Amino acid sequence: MLTRDDFEDLLKIGVALSSVHDLDRLLDMILFESQRLTNADGASIYLVQGEKLVFKSVRSNTFFKKWGESKTRQIFKSVEMPLTKDSIAGYVALTLKPLNIPDVRKIPPGSEYHYNPATDKKYGYETISLLAIPMLNYEEKIIGVLQLINSMKGGKAIPFTEEHMRITSSLASQAAVAIQNAMLAEELKNAHYETIIRLSAAAEYRDKETANHIKRVSYYSRLIAEKIGLSKEEVEAIFWSAPMHDIGKLGIPDAILLKPGKLTPEERKIMEQHTIIGAKILEGSKAEILVKSSIIALTHHEKYDGSGYPRGLKAENIPIEGRIVAIADVYDALSSKRPYKEAFPEERVLSIMRESRGTHFDPGLLDVFLRNIDDVREIKKNYPDTEGEIWK
Amino acid sequence: MLTRDDFEDLLKIGVALSSVHDLDRLLDMILFESQRLTNADGASIYLVQGEKLVFKSVRSNTFFKKWGESKTRQIFKSVEMPLTKDSIAGYVALTLKPLNIPDVRKIPPGSEYHYNPATDKKYGYETISLLAIPMLNYEEKIIGVLQLINSMKGGKAIPFTEEHMRITSSLASQAAVAIQNAMLAEELKNAHYETIIRLSAAAEYRDKETANHIKRVSYYSRLIAEKIGLSKEEVEAIFWSAPMHDIGKLGIPDAILLKPGKLTPEERKIMEQHTIIGAKILEGSKAEILVKSSIIALTHHEKYDGSGYPRGLKAENIPIEGRIVAIADVYDALSSKRPYKEAFPEERVLSIMRESRGTHFDPGLLDVFLRNIDDVREIKKNYPDTEGEIWK
Numbered sequence: 001m002l003t004r005d006d007f008e009d010l011l012k013i014g015v016a017l018s019s020v021h022d023l024d025r026l027l028d029m030i031l032f033e034s035q036r037l038t039n040a041d042g043a044s045i046y047l048v049q050g051e052k053l054v055f056k057s058v059r060s061n062t063f064f065k066k067w068g069e070s071k072t073r074q075i076f077k078s079v080e081m082p083l084t085k086d087s088i089a090g091y092v093a094l095t096l097k098p099l100n101i102p103d104v105r106k107i108p109p110g111s112e113y114h115y116n117p118a119t120d121k122k123y124g125y126e127t128i129s130l131l132a133i134p135m136l137n138y139e140e141k142i143i144g145v146l147q148l149i150n151s152m153k154g155g156k157a158i159p160f161t162e163e164h165m166r167i168t169s170s171l172a173s174q175a176a177v178a179i180q181n182a183m184l185a186e187e188l189k190n191a192h193y194e195t196i197i198r199l200s201a202a203a204e205y206r207d208k209e210t211a212n213h214i215k216r217v218s219y220y221s222r223l224i225a226e227k228i229g230l231s232k233e234e235v236e237a238i239f240w241s242a243p244m245h246d247i248g249k250l251g252i253p254d255a256i257l258l259k260p261g262k263l264t265p266e267e268r269k270i271m272e273q274h275t276i277i278g279a280k281i282l283e284g285s286k287a288e289i290l291v292k293s294s295i296i297a298l299t300h301h302e303k304y305d306g307s308g309y310p311r312g313l314k315a316e317n318i319p320i321e322g323r324i325v326a327i328a329d330v331y332d333a334l335s336s337k338r339p340y341k342e343a344f345p346e347e348r349v350l351s352i353m354r355e356s357r358g359t360h361f362d363p364g365l366l367d368v369f370l371r372n373i374d375d376v377r378e379i380k381k382n383y384p385d386t387e388g389e390i391w392k
Numbered sequence: 393m394l395t396r397d398d399f400e401d402l403l404k405i406g407v408a409l410s411s412v413h414d415l416d417r418l419l420d421m422i423l424f425e426s427q428r429l430t431n432a433d434g435a436s437i438y439l440v441q442g443e444k445l446v447f448k449s450v451r452s453n454t455f456f457k458k459w460g461e462s463k464t465r466q467i468f469k470s471v472e473m474p475l476t477k478d479s480i481a482g483y484v485a486l487t488l489k490p491l492n493i494p495d496v497r498k499i500p501p502g503s504e505y506h507y508n509p510a511t512d513k514k515y516g517y518e519t520i521s522l523l524a525i526p527m528l529n530y531e532e533k534i535i536g537v538l539q540l541i542n543s544m545k546g547g548k549a550i551p552f553t554e555e556h557m558r559i560t561s562s563l564a565s566q567a568a569v570a571i572q573n574a575m576l577a578e579e580l581k582n583a584h585y586e587t588i589i590r591l592s593a594a595a596e597y598r599d600k601e602t603a604n605h606i607k608r609v610s611y612y613s614r615l616i617a618e619k620i621g622l623s624k625e626e627v628e629a630i631f632w633s634a635p636m637h638d639i640g641k642l643g644i645p646d647a648i649l650l651k652p653g654k655l656t657p658e659e660r661k662i663m664e665q666h667t668i669i670g671a672k673i674l675e676g677s678k679a680e681i682l683v684k685s686s687i688i689a690l691t692h693h694e695k696y697d698g699s700g701y702p703r704g705l706k707a708e709n710i711p712i713e714g715r716i717v718a719i720a721d722v723y724d725a726l727s728s729k730r731p732y733k734e735a736f737p738e739e740r741v742l743s744i745m746r747e748s749r750g751t752h753f754d755p756g757l758l759d760v761f762l763r764n765i766d767d768v769r770e771i772k773k774n775y776p777d778t779e780g781e782i783w784k
Contacts, residue, residue, distance in 0.1 A: 002399075004396075010399075014403065014566065016530065018530075021576070137411065138408065174406065174407055177407050184413075185577065194677055195587060199592065205673070247591065250595060277597075281591075282590060285586055287583035
């Protein structure tokens with residue numbers, strides 16, 4: 001039977017799990033707590049995704065000591081297996097019943113479930129006792145499996161107890177609903193980001209900007225924001241807001257926006273209005289992303305030396321978001337193909353950027369950007385311009 | 393001391409609360425459970441909003457019997473009070489300590505807290521025992537106050553016990569995190585909806601559509617979807633997708649989109665492409681809203697008799713979302729002012745709509761729309777076209 005302390009513990013864990021919205025952190029917390037409650041050497045979580053079981057997170061005292069946390073996580077990352085009874089986790093996910101195996105080496109040959117020692121052999125580990133618990137959500141649907149390995153006592157692996165099974169079963173149902181909530185929040189956020197990208201790209205449909213241009217500017221901006229040490233919330237807000245920087249181009253007539261030659265001074269003035277129009281489209285909201293995107297729309301063409309538009313702001317008078325997106329936007333314009341120009345080679349792009357250090361660009365931010373050029377290249381590689389359907 | 397059963401109960405309640413994402417349903421569930429655990433005649437929740445305490449939800453056996461649920465809720469709806477020690481709930485919110493008052497009539501005059509009997513007098517009720525519990529989130533920040541009134545035994549109000557206080561305090565911390573999660577999800581959703589509205593309205597900036605046109609179409613569509621009995625999820629998806637129906641107009645050149653006179657047959661063909669362009673901008677996503685909005689963009693100009701575009705689909709071959717938005721969109725175009733026309737009087741709008749029953753519009757859906765014309769009027773009143781900044 002569970003003791004009063006166990007229950008108090010479980011109640012606290014439940015509240016703690018519910019207040020974590022980041023899936024990775026949540027999974028790690030579930031593993032940490034289940035290890036603590038059962039003295040398990042190792043713990044892992046598999047999530048059910050369609051017809052698959054996906055290995056999502058691991059904690060292992062033995063491997064963390066041997067390899068460190070990040071290497072261990074790297075090694076076991078994203079192993080997928082079919083959702084069949086051929087694995088212990090699969091068996092539990094399909095039968096919906098917990099399985100407490102005192103010694104995996106002694107599973108009788110005719111048993112419905114089997115232990116595959118391949119991973120143990122590969123990494124020089126010996127699994128003895130194993131406890132696998134189905135994680136069911138509030139509608140009793142399977143979300144995943146919590147698997148614990150080797151309950152330790154005096155340096156030796158002993159079988160998991162009935163209490164271990166009861167307490168982790170209770171933990172597992174709290175875990176299931178917390179995981180489901182975290183995934184739901186992630187889905188909501190992804191849908192929102194995708195909407196922003198699609199609609200922002202659509203807004204630049206007329207002048208043939210691509211969705212990947214928008215995405216790259218969003219990722220470059222996030223990179224700079226991260227590297228200068230802004231808070232996680234600020235970094236995310238910039239990531240989400242940057243795509244809307246040119247939304248105001250919707251207000252510019254075709255005759256100017258799409259004019260092949262050079263703009264007259266009057267036309268140029270109208271074109272520059274896209275910053276003000278964009279800010280007006282987005283301003284006056286309570287939503288953080290819209291507030292930030294309004295600022296970015298207004299200030300991403302300001303220059304550090306005060307020669308930009310629409311207000312000719314100087315240096316730190318330009319909001320940081322505007323200074324960040326200015327770098328991201330210009331870099332992307334120079335380094336990608338546009339209807340009227342080829343992509344410049346990187347060397348030329350960087351030399352142009354460097355020449356504008358302190359005139360166009362905030363020198364500190366530019367230095368950060370250039371120091372992280374490897375990450376920039378990675379982003380560029382991940383979001384290439386595709387031919388054909390230009391608005392995708 | 394709490395018993396094992398109490399703990400099991402609390403664990404189940406915790407999981408149940410975490411799986412409810414609708415704030416109103418969640419608050420009601422918290423009240424229901426806290427009434428059940430303490431035998432309270434009445435229960436209410438106040439949430440802290442800035443410098444205010446806002447009365448959010450109530451359950452009362454006495455008043456539900458006397459007036460029914462909805463009238464009771466109506467009467468006590470959205471009472472606000474300043475966050476000061478002048479009310480019991482305010483006192484608890486500021487001191488962060490639970491308060492168990494055996495008899496509110498016997499609070500000594502020099503006490504730090506006071507009971508205001510005005511509401512009791514007004515509604516002919518007698519509060520005797522009162523238990524007020526602060527709801528603190530995981531960071532120990534005050535979210536609100538759970539207030540229970542008159543623990544009943546044998547038809548009489550008796551004081552709340554120590555156990556009542558313990559168990560509701562535990563419930564309150566589960567409640568706090570669940571409430572916070574529900575509010576966060578609501579905030580995310582609102583931000584997403586607002587982004588869709590702003591960007592969709594921006595997309596129609598060139599032909600002077602307003603954000604309120606977009607919103608009205610969104611609300612009219614939701615109304616129809618609700619009244620024909622679609623699931624809550626489908627109704628929400630239509631509500632969120634409808635605003636993007638004309639996003640494809642971004643792909644239409646100014647010369648055609650903004651042409652003051654009648655379009656030539658060739659121009660008309662190009663104009664009609666906005667359905668296909670819109671669908672392409674939005675298609676191929678995993679996000680439900682984008683999938684639905686792509687369908688709506690493609691099919692909202694189809695007509696029930698097959699005379700619409702772009703594909704000339706007939707009757708039930710037109711996706712239900714397209715048939716719904718067709719009614720909402722045309723109704724709104726007829727009943728509001730546009731740059732090229734005044735708003736038609738309602739009588740004329742409805743007679744035009746009725747004439748197109750079975751030709752342009754799905755007859756069943758149109759009947760539903762017309763039967764709910766009071767709700768339609770309400771929406772129209774709530775989102776009027778404003779002069780001036782046309783893109784807001």
